[in-house]
Amino acid sequence: MWSDTIVTTQAIVVHESGGPQVLKYEEITVPEPGPGQVLVRNHAVGLNFLDVYLRSGRYPAKVPFIPGHEGAGVVERVGIGVEDFSVGDRVGYIDPMGSYAGLVTRSVDRLVKLPDGIEVKDAAGLLLKGMTAEYLLRRTYRVMAGQTILVHAAAGGVGQILCQWAKHLGATVIGTVGSAAKRQIAENVGCDHVIINGQEDFVATVHDITAGHGVPVVYDGVGGEGFMKSLDCLAPRGTMVAFGAAAGPIPPLDVQELGPKGSLYVTRPMLGPYVATTEDLNASAQALFDVVLDGHVKVEVANTYRLAEAAQAHADLELRKLAGSTILVP
Structure with missing residues (x-):
C-alpha cells in the first residue's frame, strides 16, 4: 500500500x-x-x-x-x-x-x-548457497580434475551445489549425510561415495577410499565434534575449510597440532570478503549462472x-x- x-x-x-x-x-x-x-x-x-x-x-x-x-x-x-x-x-x-x-x-x-x-x-x-560454493571451490581451495575431496552435509543446500560443481570440475566426491534417507540425494548430486554418519566411521572410510592417502581438502559446514575428526581425513599439507557450524561451535584448536598431522592448513572463510566489491559480486554470480544455465549444476x-x-x-x-x-x- x-x-x-x-x-x-x-x-x-x-x-x-x-x-x-x-x-x-x-x-x-x-x-x-x-x-x-x-x-x-x-x-x-x-x-x-x-x-x-x-x-x-x-x-x-x-x-x-x-x-x-x-x-x-x-x-x-x-x-x-x-x-x-x-x-x-x-x-x-x-x-x-x-x-x-x-x-x-x-x-x-x-x-x-x-x-x-x-x-x-x-x-x-x-544465490547465497551457490555463490558460497563458487568461492569455496574456485578461490578458498581451487579444486582440480583428478582430486578426491570430502564434502560434509552433501544433501544440504550448499552441499548439493558443491558436489555437482566439483563433479563438473572433474573431482571424485566423497559426501557425508546425516541419515540413510539422504543417501539418494547425495548420489543424485554426484557423490561417488556416500558415508552415513552414525553408521560408519567417516575417517576410516575416507582412508579406505583413498588407499590411506587422505584428501587434499575437506569442506565442512557442520562443525561440532566432527571438526577434529575431519582433520584426520586430510592428506599432508591438506586444507580444512570450515565454512559453517550447523551442528554447533567448532571446538578450540591448538594450532601446534597441525604440524604433526601433516602441516595442515585450516581456514574459516565467509562469503562477505569474497564479494565485497561490485566486481567480485557480479563475477561470482556470473560464474554461478554459467554452470546452472549450462546444466552442470541443477x-x-x-x-x-x-x-x-x-x-x-x-x-x-x-x-x-x-x-x-x-x-x-x-
Whole structure:
C-alpha cells in the first residue's frame, strides 16, 4: 500500500534472541529508494543457517532486526541517478540483512540481474548457497580434475551445489549425510561415495577410499565434534575449510597440532570478503549462472513456506527435516 511518503509491507521482525518463536510477523515501514537505490518487491527469500545463527544469538545482532540476507524479485521503484536498473527488472541479492519482507530497499551496487533461464523464485534459494560454493571451490581451495575431496552435509543446500560443481570440475566426491534417507540425494548430486554418519566411521572410510592417502581438502559446514575428526581425513599439507557450524561451535584448536598431522592448513572463510566489491559480486554470480544455465549444476527449490510461517521453517531447519534449498514466499 502506497501513500505520498510512506511505504509499508509485512516482514518478520526479531525483538529478542531465542528460538523460532521470536520471529514475529509484523507490518513495517520501508524506506523509499534514495540515490543509487531501488525498491524491490520480493517474490521469495532464501532460508539459510546464517539466519538461525543471528536469530538465536550465536552471531551478535542489534535488536530489533529483520533477518535474512538472500532474496529475489522485481524492481518496483528506482531512486535518483539509477541508470543500470529499471522498473520491472528481475534481480537478486545476498546482502545486507533484512530480506524477510515483502518489499526491500537495496543499493544497486549490491544487486545482480537475473539472466533469462533463471526463475526468480529459484534465484532466491540459489544465490547465497551457490555463490558460497563458487568461492569455496574456485578461490578458498581451487579444486582440480583428478582430486578426491570430502564434502560434509552433501544433501544440504550448499552441499548439493558443491558436489555437482566439483563433479563438473572433474573431482571424485566423497559426501557425508546425516541419515540413510539422504543417501539418494547425495548420489543424485554426484557423490561417488556416500558415508552415513552414525553408521560408519567417516575417517576410516575416507582412508579406505583413498588407499590411506587422505584428501587434499575437506569442506565442512557442520562443525561440532566432527571438526577434529575431519582433520584426520586430510592428506599432508591438506586444507580444512570450515565454512559453517550447523551442528554447533567448532571446538578450540591448538594450532601446534597441525604440524604433526601433516602441516595442515585450516581456514574459516565467509562469503562477505569474497564479494565485497561490485566486481567480485557480479563475477561470482556470473560464474554461478554459467554452470546452472549450462546444466552442470541443477538446483530446485525443495521446500516452500509462506513468510508468515518463518518460525516453522526455522524449526524444521534446525531439526534437520529439510534437504536442499528452502524459500519463504511473502
